[in-house]
Amino acid sequence: MSMLGLEFMxxxxxxxxxxxxxAGLVGYFVVxxxxxxxxxxxxHVAFTGGLGGVLAGLNLLAGVxxxxxxxxLAIGALGGxxxxxxxxxxxVFAWVLGVGALFLSLYTTARSAASGTLxxxxxxxxxxxxxxxQVVVGSLTGIATAVVLLLIARPLLFLSVxxxxxxxxxxxxxxxSALFFVLVAVTVAESVQAVGALLIFGxxxxxxxxxxxxxxxPWVGMALSAGIAVAVVWLGLVVAFYIALPASFLITGLxxxxxxxxxxxxxxxxxxxxx
Amino acid sequence: MRILGALQLDHAAAxxxxxxxxxxxxxxxxxxEFVAILGPNGAGKSTLLxxxxxxxxLAEGSVRVFGRPVRRGSxxxxxxxxxxxxxxxxxxxxxxxxxxxLDGERWGMSLPSPAKTNRVAEMVELVGxxxxxxRPIGELSGGEQQRxxxxxxxxxxxxxxxxxxxxxxxxxxxxxxxxxxxxxxCQTRGVTVLLVAHDINPILPFVDRVVYVAGGHVLSGKPQExxxxxxxxxxxxxxxxxxxxxxxxxxxxxxxxxxxxHPDDH
Ligand SMILES: Nc1ncnc2c1ncn2[C@@H]1O[C@H](COP(=O)(O)OP(=O)(O)OP(=O)(O)O)[C@@H](O)[C@H]1O
Ligand SMILES: [Mg+2]
Numbered sequence: 001m002s003m004l005g006l007e008f009m010x011x012x013x014x015x016x017x018x019x020x021x022x023a024g025l026v027g028y029f030v031v032x033x034x035x036x037x038x039x040x041x042x043x044h045v046a047f048t049g050g051l052g053g054v055l056a057g058l059n060l061l062a063g064v065x066x067x068x069x070x071x072x073l074a075i076g077a078l079g080g081x082x083x084x085x086x087x088x089x090x091x092v093f094a095w096v097l098g099v100g101a102l103f104l105s106l107y108t109t110a111r112s113a114a115s116g117t118l119x120x121x122x123x124x125x126x127x128x129x130x131x132x133x134q135v136v137v138g139s140l141t142g143i144a145t146a147v148v149l150l151l152i153a154r155p156l157l158f159l160s161v162x163x164x165x166x167x168x169x170x171x172x173x174x175x176x177s178a179l180f181f182v183l184v185a186v187t188v189a190e191s192v193q194a195v196g197a198l199l200i201f202g203x204x205x206x207x208x209x210x211x212x213x214x215x216x217x218p219w220v221g222m223a224l225s226a227g228i229a230v231a232v233v234w235l236g237l238v239v240a241f242y243i244a245l246p247a248s249f250l251i252t253g254l255x256x257x258x259x260x261x262x263x264x265x266x267x268x269x270x271x272x273x274x275x
Numbered sequence: 276m277r278i279l280g281a282l283q284l285d286h287a288a289a290x291x292x293x294x295x296x297x298x299x300x301x302x303x304x305x306x307x308e309f310v311a312i313l314g315p316n317g318a319g320k321s322t323l324l325x326x327x328x329x330x331x332x333l334a335e336g337s338v339r340v341f342g343r344p345v346r347r348g349s350x351x352x353x354x355x356x357x358x359x360x361x362x363x364x365x366x367x368x369x370x371x372x373x374x375x376x377l378d379g380e381r382w383g384m385s386l387p388s389p390a391k392t393n394r395v396a397e398m399v400e401l402v403g404x405x406x407x408x409x410r411p412i413g414e415l416s417g418g419e420q421q422r423x424x425x426x427x428x429x430x431x432x433x434x435x436x437x438x439x440x441x442x443x444x445x446x447x448x449x450x451x452x453x454x455x456x457x458x459x460x461c462q463t464r465g466v467t468v469l470l471v472a473h474d475i476n477p478i479l480p481f482v483d484r485v486v487y488v489a490g491g492h493v494l495s496g497k498p499q500e501x502x503x504x505x506x507x508x509x510x511x512x513x514x515x516x517x518x519x520x521x522x523x524x525x526x527x528x529x530x531x532x533x534x535x536x537h538p539d540d541h
Contacts, residue, residue: 032367150384158379161367161412164356165427168328169380170348212366216411219385221366 003241011135012127012247016233018142019190020203024229025149026187027208028222029180033160036205037086038075038181041093042188045071047197048100050122055103060122061137064189071096072185076178125196125248128240138193145186146226148179156180157218194233195248202252203229206259213262228258280342281306281435281467282327287336289322295334296322300493302486306341306434307465309458309481311472311498314488315511320471321357323488324437327469328354340435348380353433355424357440357471365413369423372412373399376427398426402456417444425453429460435467436460442472450477457481475502476524502527 003009030039046064053063078085121129130138149156158166159173167173184204191200211225236251243250282304289296296319304310312320325331327338329347338345340352353376373395378385399408402422407415412423421444428436436457442450458481461468472478475485475498485502486495490512494501501507502525507515515529 032365034362151382153384154375154378155380155382158375161361161365162372162375162379162427165354165376166379168325168330168347168352168354168356169350169376170346171380216366216368216371216409218367218371 003238008128008130009237009241011130011132012237013234015130015135015138015142016127016194016237017230018139018146019187019194020142020207020229020233021226022142022145022149022187023191023200023203024207024211024226025146025153025222026183027204027229028211028225029149029156029160030184030204031208031212032157033180035184036201038089039184039188039204040201041089042068042071042185043192043197043200044093044097044100045185046188046192047122048096048103050192050197051100051103051107055107061134061189061193064122064192065186068185068189069182072181073178076174076181121196122192123196123198124246125192125194125199127194127237127247130193134193138190141186141190145183145190149183152176152179153222195251199248199252202248202255203233206252206255207232210255210258210262213259213266228255232258280304281308281340282469283339283342284326285337287326287338288334289319289326289331290334291322291331295491297488297491297493298335300336302493302495304467304469304484306467307461308483309461309468309470309478310484310486310495311470311475311478311482312486312488313472313475313502318488318490320488321439323486323493324354324439324469324471328352328437350431351433352435352437353428353431355428355436355438355441358421358424358443360417361413361415361420363413366411367413368409369404369412369415369419370395370399370408372423373408373426373430376430395426395430398430399423401429402426403452418446418449421445422449422453425456433466436469438468438470440471440473442474442477447477454478454481479525498525 030036045067049067050060050064052067054060056063075089078088155166155171156176159171159176163173187204188200191203195203207228208225210228211221215221215224232251232254236247236254239250240247280303282302284300284302287300288298312323314320322331326333327340327345329345329349340349374385374391377391377395399405402425404419404422404426407419412420415423421441425441428438438457441457442453445453454477457468457470460466470478475482479498482498484495485498486493487501487507487510489510492510494506494510502517504515504517507517507527513529515527518526518528520526
C-alpha cells in the first residue's frame with residue numbers, strides 16, 4: 001500500500017511539515033538570541049502543562065498551550081538577559097518538571113492499569129498517532145506562527161544583533177521580546193505533538209544551528225533553517241514508514257547528522273579560505 | 276548658509292536609578308556644527324546623547340532636535356552607541372548590520388532592493404570596510420567593527436550624527452582617517468555632528484564647539500574658551516590644569532580624584 005494512501009501518514013506529513021516550518025523559523029532567532037536554554041526549559045513546562053490539563057479534565061493540548069504561553073509572558077515580564085535570568089529560569093523550571101512528575105504519578109494511580117503511556121507520548125511525541133483535531137490545530141498554529149514571525153522578522157533581527165541602535169531607531173523592544181517569547185512557547189507546544197517535550201531541540205535548535213553554520217546571510221539562514229526542519233521531519237517520516245523505528249528518533253537523528261556535517265563543512269571552508 | 280537650531284536643551288536634567296546625572300543644562304547647537312563632547316568617566320556624556328535620542332527621558336526641562344520635541348525612533352539622527360564588542364559567535368555578515376541601519380526598524384521581511392544595496396555598498400566603501408564586509412561581524416577586530424558601525428550610523432542619511440566614542444579602539448592612523456571622514460561628511464552635507472571623545476587632540480582642528488560634562492553640569496563654547504584651567508577647575512569643583520604641549524596638543528591633568536561630585540550629593 002502506498003504511503004500517502006494512509007490517512008495517518010498524510011496527517012503526519014501535513015501537521016509535521018507545518019510545525020517544522022514554524023520551529024525552523026522561530027529556532028533561527030532562538031539560536032541568534034542565545035535563548036536555547038529558555039526554549040528547552042519551555043519543553044518542561046509543556047510536559048507538566050499537558051499532564052495538568054488532562055488531570056484537570058481539560059484536554060492535553062489546552063494544558064500544553066495554556067501553560068507555555070503563561071510562562072512565556074511571565075519570562076517576558078521578568079525582562080533582562082544573561083546569567084541572572086538563566087539561573088532564575090532554571091530554578092523555576094526544575095520545580096515545574098518536579099510538579100510534572102507528581103502529575104504523572106497522580107494520573108497513573110487514578111487510571112491504575114492505564115499506565116504512563118500519556119506521559120510517554122508527551123515526552124516523546126506521537127506524530128503517527130495524531131487525532132484529526134490535533135492535525136488541524138498543529139497545522140494552523142504552525143502556519144500562523146510562521147506568518148507572525150515573518151511579519152516581525154526584520155525589527156526582531158535588528159533587536160537581536162544590535163539592541164541599542166534598534167531601540168534608538170524606535171524598535172519596541174519590550175513588546176517585541178514578549179511577543180517572541182509567546183511565539184517560542186506556541187512553537188514548543190506544537191512540537192510536543194510531533195517530537196515530544198524532550199526532543200524539541202531536534203526541531204527548534206538543531207536546524208537553526210545547521211543553517212547558521214552554512215550561511216551568514218540572515219535571510220538565507222532563516223530560509224535554510226525552515227527548509228532543513230521540514231526536510232528532516234518529512235524524511236524521518238518516510239524512513240519510519242519502511243523501518244520500524246520511532247519517528248521522533250529518526251527525525252532528531254537526521255537533524256543530528258546534518259549538524260555534524262555542517263560543522264565539518266564550516267571547518268573545511270575555513271581551511272579553504274586560509275589556504 | 277542658513278543658521279538653524281539643530282539641538283536645543285533648556286533647563287534640562289537627567290535622572291538615572293534615582294540619581295541626578297546632570298542638571299540645569301542649557302545648550303544650543305547650530306545646524307552643521309561639529310561638536311565634541313568631553314568629560315570624565317561617568318559624568319553623563321552617553322546620557323546626554325541618549326536624552327537627545329529620546330531613549331532617556333528628561334527629569335526636567337526640554338530638548339528639541341531641529342525645532343521639534345524629541346521622540347524615540349526619529350530617522351533624523353544616526354546613532355553609534357558606546358560599545359562593548361559583538362559576541363564572537365554572532366554569525367551575521369558585517370554588511371547586514373549596515374543594512375539594518377537603513378531599514379531595520381520596518382516590519383516584515385527585507386526584500387532584495389538594488390537601490391538599498393548600492394546605498395549600503397557606497398557607505399561601506401566610504402569608511403573603507405569593503406575588504407571585510409562579508410565576514411561575520413563577531414570575527415572582526417574592534418577597529419573593523421567600529422568602521423562598520425560608523426557606516427551603519429551614516430547609511431540612512433541622517434541630518435545629525437550622535438557618535439559615542441567612535442574613535443575608541445582605533446589606532447592613531449585610523450583615528451585620523453575616521454575623524455577626517457566625519458569632518459568631510461559634516462562639511463559637504465551639512466550634517467550636525469555630536470561626538471563623544473576622551474582625547475580631544477585628534478579632532479581639535481575640526482571642532483566648532485566643545486561641550487564639557489563634569490560635576491553634574493555642562494559647559495559649552497569654543498575649544499579655547501572652555502578648555503582652560505580656570506573654566507575646568509570651576510566646572511569640576513577640584514583643581515584641574517590645562518597644559519599645551521610644544522606640538523600644539525592639549526592635555527588636561529589633575530582629575531585624579533574619583534568623580535563623586537554630583538548635584539544631589541550636597
Ligand atoms: N541605567 C542606569 N541606572 C542607574 N545609573 C546609571 C544607569 N546608566 C548609567 N548610570 C550612571 O549614570 C552616570 C552617567 O553615565 P554615562 O554612561 O552617561 O557616563 P559617561 O560620561 O558616558 O561615562 P564614560 O566616559 O565612562 O562612558 C554614571 O555614574 C552611571 O553609573
Ligand atoms: Mg559613555
